[in-house]
Amino acid sequence: MWETQKLKIMKEMKNEIQMLQYRIKRYHDMRNGAMCQALNGKLQKLLAKQQAAL
Template sequence: MQIMKKRIDEITTLQYQIKRYQAAGKGAMCQSLNAKLHKLMKKQSAA
């Protein structure tokens, strides 16, 4: 249970960061964070 909570927190944090970088026009950082987000979401759905 604790691991799932930690992953959900990480996903939420990444989503927030992506929105902030998009607003700032930092496309490269958005791509990097999106890749990280997709990996985490894949792990979450597999669990």
């Protein structure tokens, strides 16, 4: 049961990481640096959280 729950959480984290990366690319293309920086901060925190979970 624990493994299934852990896999679900990891999958959700992966999806959120991919979504953030996509949004960062879109804002970068629109030359919106402030939003890129804000999203990059969220992405870095999520990546750190993911590494801690492994």
